[in-house]
Amino acid sequence: MTSIPGYTYGTTQLxxxxxxxxxxEQLKASVLFTAEDARALAEAGEILSGRVDEILDVWYGFVGxxxxxxxxxxxxxxVPIAAYLDAVRRRFGQWILDTCARPYDQAWxxxxxxxxxxxxxxxxxxxxxxxxxxxxxxxxxxxLIVPIVVTIRPFLEKGGGSTxxxxxxxxxxxxxxxxxxxxxxxGYVAPxxx
Amino acid sequence: MTSIPGYTYGTTQLxxxxxxxxxxEQLKASVLFTAEDARALAEAGEILSGRVDEILDVWYGFVGxxxxxxxxxxxxxxVPIAAYLDAVRRRFGQWILDTCARPYDQAWxxxxxxxxxxxxxxxxxxxxxxxxxxxxxxxxxxxLIVPIVVTIRPFLEKGGGSTxxxxxxxxxxxxxxxxxxxxxxxGYVAPxxx
Numbered sequence: 527m528t529s530i531p532g533y534t535y536g537t538t539q540l541x542x543x544x545x546x547x548x549x550x551e552q553l554k555a556s557v558l559f560t561a562e563d564a565r566a567l568a569e570a571g572e573i574l575s576g577r578v579d580e581i582l583d584v585w586y587g588f589v590g591x592x593x594x595x596x597x598x599x600x601x602x603x604x605v606p607i608a609a610y611l612d613a614v615r616r617r618f619g620q621w622i623l624d625t626c627a628r629p630y631d632q633a634w635x636x637x638x639x640x641x642x643x644x645x646x647x648x649x650x651x652x653x654x655x656x657x658x659x660x661x662x663x664x665x666x667x668x669x670l671i672v673p674i675v676v677t678i679r680p681f682l683e684k685g686g687g688s689t690x691x692x693x694x695x696x697x698x699x700x701x702x703x704x705x706x707x708x709x710x711x712x713g714y715v716a717p718x719x720x
Numbered sequence: 721m722t723s724i725p726g727y728t729y730g731t732t733q734l735x736x737x738x739x740x741x742x743x744x745e746q747l748k749a750s751v752l753f754t755a756e757d758a759r760a761l762a763e764a765g766e767i768l769s770g771r772v773d774e775i776l777d778v779w780y781g782f783v784g785x786x787x788x789x790x791x792x793x794x795x796x797x798x799v800p801i802a803a804y805l806d807a808v809r810r811r812f813g814q815w816i817l818d819t820c821a822r823p824y825d826q827a828w829x830x831x832x833x834x835x836x837x838x839x840x841x842x843x844x845x846x847x848x849x850x851x852x853x854x855x856x857x858x859x860x861x862x863x864l865i866v867p868i869v870v871t872i873r874p875f876l877e878k879g880g881g882s883t884x885x886x887x888x889x890x891x892x893x894x895x896x897x898x899x900x901x902x903x904x905x906x907g908y909v910a911p912x913x914x
Contacts, residue, residue, distance in 0.1 A: 549859075552788040556863035558870065566746040645733050647913060665914050668862060668902040669750035676752065701866050707757075708862040715908050719841060720859050 530616045532653040535624065535637045539703065542632075543639035544717060545709065550635055557705045563698035564630070570695040571626025572677070573685035578619040584677050595670075598662045610656045625702050638706055642713030649713070663713045671707055675700045724810045729818065729831045737833035738911060739903065742874045744829055757892035758824070765820025767879035768872070772813040778871050780809065785802040789864075792856045797831040804850045810874045819896050829903070836904030843907070850869075865901055869894045 534540055535632050554560075574581065589595045599606045599614070621641075643649030646661040678699055682692050712720045728734055741862070748754075768775065783789045793800045815835075837843030839856040872893055876886050904907050906914045 551861055552786075553863050555786055555861050557866040558788065592746075592749055595750065661913050663914055664905050664909050665747055665902040666750050667881070668905055669898060670867065671749050672751040672898050675894075676891070697870070700869075703868050706862060708859040711858050711862055713856050714913055719855050719908055720857055 530620055532612050533617050533620055534640065535620075535628075536633045540636050540640055543635045543709075543712075545635060545639065545720075547632065547635065547713060550709075551711070552693065553705055553708050554630075557701045557708070559698075559701045559705055562694075563701055566694045566698035567626045567702060569685075569687075569691070570682060570699060571623060573695075574622055574626060574681055577681050577684070581622060581678070581681055582615055584617055585618070585674070586611070588673055588677070590595045593668065598666075601656070601658055607656055607658055610654050610658060613654050625699070625706070638709040639712065641706070642710030645710055646713035664711065667710060668707055671703055674703050677720055722764050724814055725807050727811050727814055728834065729822075734830050734834055737829045737903075737906075739829060739833065739914075741826065741829065741908060744824065744903075747899055748824075749904075750904070753892075753895045753896045753899055756888075757895055760765055760888045760892035761896060762818045763879075763881075763885070764876060764893060765817060767889075768816055768820060768875055771875050771878070772816055775816060775872070775875055776813055779812070779868070779888065780805070782867055782871070789860065792853045792860075795850070795852055801850055801852055804848050804852060806868045807848050819893070819900070832900055832903040833906065835900070836907030839904055840907035861904060862901055865897055868897050 589599075596606050597604075599611050601607050624634075624637075640649070644653055645667055646664075647661040650661050651658050675696075679692065679696050682695050682699075685692070685695075688694075783793075788851070789903070790800050791798075793805050818828070818831075838847055839861055840858075840861050841855040844855050845852050869890075873886065873890050876889050876893075879889075881889075
C-alpha cells in the first residue's frame with residue numbers, strides 16, 4: 527500500500543479522543559449497532575474494496591455538482607483547490623475500507639475524533655496546509671449522511687448476494703456512517719453539549 | 721383536534737429561524753430531497769396517521785430501555801419526570817404528522833429551529849417548565865436518526881403498497897429526518913459553524 531498523505535490512523539501524531547469507550551458503546555446502542563453489523567460491514571468491505579474509485583467518482587460528482595458543497599474545498603478566490611480535493615479523495619477512499627474492516631476500538635475512536643476536527647474549525651485545512659474555507663458546515667456534514675448511505679447500495683448489489691444480504695450490509699453501513707457523524711460532531715460543540 | 725401543550729407551530733410565540741429559505745434549499749439538496757419526496761411523505765402520512773400511538777410505543781420503548789437516553793427526561797434525582805415524558809410524547813406524535821403533511825415553508829423552518837433549541841441548552845426544559853437534564857447530547861440527537869428511520873418501515877409496510885411504494889416513502893422519510901436533525905443542530909453551534 528502506498529502511503530496516503532495526512533492519513534495518520536494509529537500513529538502517535540494523534541491525540542486521544544475526549545470520548546471514552548463507554549461513550550462509544552452508548553452511541554452504538556443509539557444507532558442499534560451490534561456485532562452482527564460489524565460482520566456485515568466486513569462482508570461489504572470485500573465487495574466495496576475493488577470499487578473504491580467508482581464510489582468516489584459518484585461522491586465527487588455529487589459534491590462537484592453542488593456549489594455549496596464544493597465551497598468547502600475553495601480558497602479565498604472561490605476556486606476549488608485541486609491538490610486539496612485530491613488529497614481528501616485518497617483519504618476518503620481509505621475511509622471506506624476502514625469503515626468496513628477496522629475494529630471500532632480506541633485507535634478507531636481516536637481517528638474519528640481527528641476526522642471530526644478536520645471538518646470543524648479547530649482542524650480544517652491543517653492536515654493539507656491549505657488556505658480554504660475555515661469549516662465544513664455542521665448542517666451539511668449531517669445532511670451528507672443521506673447521499674453517502676443511498677449511493678452505496680448499488681455497489682453492494684454488485685456483490686451478487688441476495689436482497690437480504692444487501693439489506694443487511696446496507697443497514698450496517700447506514701448505522702456506521704451515522705455513528706461516525708455523531709462522533710465527528712464532537713469537534714463542533716462544547717464537551718458538555720455532546 | 722385537542723390542543724397540545726407547548727406545540728407552538730405557526731404561532732407568534734415563535735421567533736424566526738436564523739436560517740433562510742436558501743439555506744433550507746441547500747440542505748434539501750444535500751439530502752437529495754425533491755418534490756417527489758414531499759409527495760411520498762404525503763402518502764406516508766395517510767398510512768402513519770392512524771398508527772401514531774403504536775409508533776410512539778416503539779420509540780418510547782427504545783428510549784426507556786436505554787438509560788443514557790431516558791436520562792434526558794430525568795430530574796436532578798435521576799428519576800424520569802412522567803409529566804415531561806407525556807408532554808413530549810404528544811408533540812412527538814404531532815411531529816410525525818407534520819413531517820409528512822406540512823409544507824416545508826417559512827413556518828416549518830421556524831418551528832424546526834424551535835425544536836432544535838428545545839433539545840439544546842438554549843431551550844431545553846423551558847417549554848414544559850421542568851427541572852431536567854440541561855441538554856439532549858448532540859451526538860445522540862444525530863445517532864437517533866437510525867432508530868427513527870429503521871423502525872418506521874414496518875409501519876409503512878402496513879399500508880399495503882408495493883415494495884417499491886414502501887421504499888419510496890421510506891427513502892423520503894430518511895431524507896426528511898436527516899434534514900430536520902441537520903436543522904436542529906443549529907441550536908448547538910455558532911452561526912458561522914453551521
